[in-house]
Amino acid sequence: MKNLSVIAPAVTILYETAADCLATKLKALAPMDGDGDYILYAKADVLFFDDGLLCRLFERERTVLGSLASPMAVLCPVADGDATLESCVCEEEFNQGLSRLAERMLALGGRQMEAPAPYAPKEWRRRLEAYRVSVLEEHLDRGVSIPCFDGVMVSPLAVIGAGTEIQPGTQLRHGVTVGRHCNLGPNTVLEEASVGDGCTVNSTQIYRSTLDESVKIGPFCHVRPGSHLCRGVKVGDFVEIKNSTVGADTHASHLTYIGDSDVGERVNFGCGVVTVNYNGVSKSRCVIGNDAFIGCNTNLVAPVTVGDFGYTAAGSTVTGDVGAGELAIARARQVNKAGWVEKFREKNKK
Numbered sequence: 153m154k155n156l157s158v159i160a161p162a163v164t165i166l167y168e169t170a171a172d173c174l175a176t177k178l179k180a181l182a183p184m185d186g187d188g189d190y191i192l193y194a195k196a197d198v199l200f201f202d203d204g205l206l207c208r209l210f211e212r213e214r215t216v217l218g219s220l221a222s223p224m225a226v227l228c229p230v231a232d233g234d235a236t237l238e239s240c241v242c243e244e245e246f247n248q249g250l251s252r253l254a255e256r257m258l259a260l261g262g263r264q265m266e267a268p269a270p271y272a273p274k275e276w277r278r279r280l281e282a283y284r285v286s287v288l289e290e291h292l293d294r295g296v297s298i299p300c301f302d303g304v305m306v307s308p309l310a311v312i313g314a315g316t317e318i319q320p321g322t323q324l325r326h327g328v329t330v331g332r333h334c335n336l337g338p339n340t341v342l343e344e345a346s347v348g349d350g351c352t353v354n355s356t357q358i359y360r361s362t363l364d365e366s367v368k369i370g371p372f373c374h375v376r377p378g379s380h381l382c383r384g385v386k387v388g389d390f391v392e393i394k395n396s397t398v399g400a401d402t403h404a405s406h407l408t409y410i411g412d413s414d415v416g417e418r419v420n421f422g423c424g425v426v427t428v429n430y431n432g433v434s435k436s437r438c439v440i441g442n443d444a445f446i447g448c449n450t451n452l453v454a455p456v457t458v459g460d461f462g463y464t465a466a467g468s469t470v471t472g473d474v475g476a477g478e479l480a481i482a483r484a485r486q487v488n489k490a491g492w493v494e495k496f497r498e499k500n501k502k
Contacts, residue, residue, distance in 0.1 A: 161246040163196040167325035170196035194225035200279035214262030223254040413438040422448035
């Protein structure tokens with residue numbers, strides 16, 4: 153059997169569909185000898201069946217696993233498949249279609265095999281936990297370090313480089329690629345994210361974004377979709393980045409929001425910097441050049457550009473462009489009024 157497609161009901165297992173998980177397991181078992189294009193229609197329970205039983209599914213070109221009243225899986229050539237099962241929106245609809253398909257395959261001379269009964273919820277949870285552990289053990293075999301399995305949930309389709317360590321409470325969901333010699337966690341979430349070699353991601357959530365090599369981020373950061381952190385970027389606690397490119401060796405150490413921005417290399421963000429990207433109607437971008445220094449509590453009101461080596465004074469609200477090598481001061485001049493406190497308190501004495 154050369155080519156195999158897997159179709160299963162819309163059940164999520166370790167952040168992947170049951171079909172994707174089952175296809176990955178069957179590929180590892182390598183049961184596909186010979187030629188031809190085949191489809192395996194299967195309930196989610198089949199993922200947890202004994203490997204030997206799964207391999208026996210492929211001894212004939214048409215196989216029904218389980219009874220006609222409650223089939224667990226049906227294997228058949230693509231030409232005999234049922235396209236309606238691919239678009240089933242609920243498990244009940246899928247089960248009904250699977251029974252009709254099983255009846256047709258047996259009428260065409262297919263073989264019937266006994267299968268375990270459907271799992272009760274308690275048994276399902278036990279089998280799922282065993283599967284979670286097996287996925288982690290496979291990564292151990294590939295050189296990934298997981299000192300403690302507690303709370304670690306890794307998609308079976310995640311790619312993790314050797315030498316990477318995963319700490320407790322970390323979730324690697326669908327679409328995740330992690331390089332070599334990284335440190336992830338504790339309590340980190342990655343989803344549709346790519347992390348380069350040598351990164352540290354501590355107590356941080358990253359979605360649909362890319363980290364190049366040697367990025368350090370966390371704790372308590374949020375990288376939202378469309379972000380790209382280039383080599384050597386350092387992001388500290390309570391920083392949020394959204395739909396932005398942050399250039400190499402740029403630092404944002406704490407309490408900063410970088411949204412809809414194009415940031416150059418070696419930029420320093422002080423504490424409390426905000427790129428003000430939304431006016432209630434539309435969003436605009438900030439552009440920050442190389443080697444810029446953004447002082448603490450600066451508001452950059454987009455659209456605005458800070459040139460190379462541009463500086464902003466602490467506490468400034470910048471609404472106009474800052475040229476290369478310029479210092480922008482956008483704050484009220486300080487005035488000290490001698491004796492004001494004594495007069496105020498005397499006036500308001502009870």
